[in-house]
Amino acid sequence: MDNSSLSPILTVPVTIRDFPMPSYPVVIMGAGPAGLTAAYELAKGGVASITLEAENIVGGLAQTATYKGYRFDIGGHRFFTKVSAVEQLWKEILPNDMLARSRMSRIFYNGKFFAYPLKPFNALMGLGLIETFRCVASYGWARLFPRKPENDFATWISNRFGNRLFSIFFKTYTEKVWGIPCSEIQAEWAAQRIKGLSLFTAVKNALIGETAKRKDDVVKTLIDEFLYPRLGPGMMWERATELIAERGGSVVLNAPVTRINWEVGRVVSVEAGGTLHSGEHFISSIAIRDLIESLSPAPPENVLAAARKLKYRDFLTVALMLRGTNLFPDNWIYIHDSSVAMGRVQNFGNWSPEMVPDPETSCLGLEYFCTEGDDIWDAPDHELVERGKREIGQLGLANSDDVFDGAVVRMKKAYPVYDGAYSAALAEVREFLNCLPNLQLTGRNGMHRYNNQDHSMLTAMLAARNILGGHYDLWQVNVDQEYHEEGKQITLEEIRQMEATQPRVPRRVDE
Ligand SMILES: Cc1cc2nc3c(=O)[nH]c(=O)nc-3n(C[C@H](O)[C@H](O)[C@H](O)COP(=O)(O)OP(=O)(O)OC[C@H]3O[C@@H](n4cnc5c(N)ncnc54)[C@H](O)[C@@H]3O)c2cc1C
Incomplete structure (x- = not known):
């Protein structure tokens, strides 16, 4: 992600130490919802971990970017789940900061609004x-x-x-x-x-x-109400980072994992940001393709080839700051006009008023679905801001002249792609990884699973519980197990309902 124009919002001082670094029993790759949930659960269980994050910000796809005091999501992030353990965790991390919001989102076409669904x-x-x-x-x-x-x-x-x-x-x-x-x-x-x-x-x-x-x-497919941290989803993950640090864990930013050293039977250490971290257990939430390509020694050629078949769709947000308020009451709007490239518009003040520092202004997030290297992805930021201004004015959703500033956030690998090759490729990679039982894969790109935060978090919770003595199959999370812990349980019915709320992915006809 190129967020060089944006200021990092992490409030906790993160630990960036020089080599040699103490060895933590658990090394976690990626500080998105999955990685931080694992670290948090381990910290509660009295096990210290180190979480290595490539970017200068926590939260992954569920981060909140800031620009001159304006806060915006990478796509609006609703918090909803059918799994009580996940909801409990949100409330535990942010006991006083979760707003209950009603969903309002419509389709915009040809100058008119239509109900959605x-x-x-x-x-x-x-x-x-x-x-x-x-x-x-x-x-x-x-x-x-x-x-x-x-x-x-x-x-x-x-x-x-x-x-x-x-x-x-x-x-x-x-x-x-x-x-x-x-x-x-x-x-x-x-x-x-x-x-x-x-x-x-x-x-x-x-x-x-x-x-x-x-x-x-x-209304089966709808979630009409949701929770939302008053400072955006990133607030959840910033606070989680603080709590992890208070309990002896460490989250290191600007530490991209570049090498994963293994021998038969186990992962030994991980190199990130020029530092080597050894551990007993490893949890990955980074993209499977990157994980496999970082293995040293390199895995067999068929495994590398399989991992390279895993594909992703990328995403960018153009955040526009505008004079004036009450542009429209929706949290977000689907843009069905083919005359503009944007796919959705978020109105962040409608998610939480605290996302906008000046109450006389608004912040819109224009969403562009793209692929790394295409015209939109490669366009310079100032052109994208100009495009956003033009498109929003052309649609009539706001006056272009009211836009006084803008910022761009690019997000690689926003969507794992389910194409004809992915399923067999994933099976091949998983089969190889069976020889590394101290490495658990969790999360969205970590498992190549197009999911919401709750699913990512659940896989991470179970990974942490495995380290604490459990025996859960993270890949079967939706299917046939019940989970018990300290009187709390995750029931099959909850998992079934969670599955029903996960996004569905289209497949190509010939697959
Ligand atoms: C547009 C959009 C809208 C969404 N809306 C919602 C919503 O409304 N509600 C909801 O619940 N979910 C939503 N989601 C899904 C949600 O964002 C994901 O389910 C969740 O963020 C996945 O968490 P994760 O930790 O598995 O992965 P990620 O969030 O992708 O985090 C992975 C982390 O790993 C880091 N990383 C990657 N490679 C390396 C490396 N080599 N070394 C170190 N670190 C690395 C990344 O920088 C990132 O911080 C949405 C997603 C998108 C794209």
Whole structure:
């Protein structure tokens, strides 16, 4: 991430010591939610650890960047979980700073707002008479002459909503996020996400009312309320870092792991920022590809080749500071217009007023889904800020002239990609790593799992408990185990519900 223009927000003095460094029993790679959860749980269990972080800030993807007192997320981060142990941990770390927020997010298209998730009746009402007529005609056509086979996202949605509604409400945003045409995305993804929603049921519900059950079905995928630290998600991880330090752990910033020394049967030490750290146990939350490429001696060629097949999608935020407030009431807005490249806009003052230092101003986070090396990723910061100003004005969401400053945060490997190669590649890497039982993989890129914080944290909690004497399979976390500790337990039902709230990832048709 290039955040050189941004000031680090870590408030705790971090330990950066010269070689030789004392050996900690546990060495943790990455100070995102997973790494810091592991360190925190270990500290509570009386085990000291050292956490090595490449960047100058903790929190990973869930960090909060600061720029001239303005605070913003790397994509707004809601805190919600079905796992009580995770929620308990949030409240333990920040007992007095979690705000309960109601979610407000809508779709913006052609100068108008639409409900999200989509309510077809609301959508039709908002489109105006002529467009509504076109949509209804296109819907009728699709019902009379559905396209077969129905293997891809575009066909699946068009058959249920008509091609016109598909183009307006599904195509543009999906293609912005994933960077692949909807005709190349498997239909299964649509079926999972749009359970029970069809134009016919929506119109029927609008006319004769929704039954409680139907309402329950429709909102299944929604989280209407969430918790949010008053200074953004980074506050959680900054405070966790302080608590870890108070209990004897150490978090070292600017310490990218570059070499992982191993011998048959175990990892021996890790080199980060020019310093060697030995330990008994190792926990990684860094990207699997980087982990494997750092192994010394190098693993067998097939393992290296497998790790290199793991791919990622990147992400950048253009934060704009504007004069004026009350631009729109949403936490965030999905941008469905194809005339602009931004995919979403966050309004950070609506997440927490304390994200904005001057109450006469606003801070918007314009989100661009991109790939390292593409035109957006490579554009200089000042061009991106100019682009952001132009796009926000063009959409009419704010006046470009009110923008008085801006900053850019790039985030590599924001999304692990599930393509045709990833599953076999991951299996191959995991098989090799079985020979290193003192190394546990946790977290999002650490396990190549497109997840929310709670899932990352749960895998890290279980990794810590394994070191404290447990026997948990982190890869089976969603499937078939219950977890007990000090009277607290994580039940199968909680895990099932957590799984239902994790984001779903599209796969390509030919995979
Ligand atoms: C746009 C966006 C929006 C999101 N919204 C939400 C949300 O609303 N709610 C939610 O719960 N989750 C959300 N998430 C997901 C959440 O951010 C992740 O689940 C979580 O941050 C994963 O934590 P982690 O510790 O596994 O990984 P990360 O957050 O990726 O942390 C990994 C850490 O390892 C460090 N690292 C990497 N390589 C090295 C190395 N070689 N040496 C040392 N350190 C290294 C990184 O710098 C980073 O700090 C969102 C994610 C994105 C991208």
